[in-house]
Amino acid sequence: MSKSDYKHKMQEKYRILHQFIDLYEFIFTFNKERNPRRALAGRIPENNMRILDVCFGTGNGSIPFWDTSNIIVGVDLSFDMLAVSKKKILRQRRRNVFIHQMDAANMGFHDEQFDIVMVAFGLHDMEYDLMLRALKEMQRVLRKGGRLYILDYEEEGTLLKRLIFSLYLRISYPQHVQEFLKYDWSQILESVGFRFDSAESYTVSKLISATK
Template sequence: MGLGKLLHSHHEHADEGGTIDRPRAYDVFASIGFLGGRRTVFTRLATAARPRAGDRVLDVGCGTGYLTRILSPVITPTGHITGLDPSPAMIDHATRQAPANCTYLTGVGQDLPFPDGSFDLVVSSLAIHHMPAAARPEALRQMFRVLRPGGRLLIAEFRPPANPAARHLIGLLSGPAMRHDPHDLLGTMIPDAGFQVESEGRLPHLMYYVRATRP
């Protein structure tokens, strides 16, 4: 059995989406997968998101809350982070470790339960590929809706290795959803949702990000 099947509540087809319902196993897998560099990579992601003191932040597909806990001390004392994930198990796990300025809710990116303009910053890391393909454009439109004008967006996704054998091995370990090239996965969804793309870049351990703003 591949690790992807072990972590998911069901076998996940690359375009059908799915949830991860084993948070402790996921954190172990992530630590192994990042070869001990998970903290470094996500700290760089947090920096790329340009958080500010007092920000209202939304993390779509927050998982165990790992990125929110890195952002938490940066936006204090008046800021607040909301983490959203479709897996109740992930939300329970994140809530048990929550800093004082973080709260977590069960929900999906394509139906964000927040008023227009609720946030200064929206982040989403390693989450888009878990959404059903048909729901991904709406999820980006929802992120645009809940950001205030001038608000910032950071989307980060897995970047499969160029080597075909290594790519195949990643697929066996993590499931078909992580075989996507991030450019194919995201396509034009971010500008199509109304965002102005500012930059994109690569990080170590096969990560790719896009930074954008809501005009």
């Protein structure tokens, strides 16, 4: 798929979805201990960090730590998703959260500009080659010794839960998402210049940590 086809596809996908995507958050509220948003927030120090939230969407990945001394910069392709996050930033009068319409695979930032880079539920949208390009960009803009956090889908839990989740993915997503669930993250991350640190399971998701 060409770059412009992909950008168009993302604009279309989130043109309607942006209106109710925040409702999906209810799925994480049933079990506090297994809430991936909470787990990620627990890894973020409050220490004037420069944090890049790639595939920012409506901000849900970093909202749990907006209220800190950190600077949060979000990038996303979808104007509609960014419009929702802009409203949240204005409503909460955040002076430490900045958003840009930008492609994760071609970001207009300097090398080593961020202390932490995160991407929550964004990589599964990308086919393999595009995802690798985006990860290389994240590696470029992260400082040496900085942390990368990836939060994304994982099949987990009881057989029934896996079955429902698998059906949902098959109905709602293109074929490549089935492959995405089987990726070897340690191998992928090492191939783009990270050291793989850990992967932990949460509600329908896993949180992967790596270091540059």
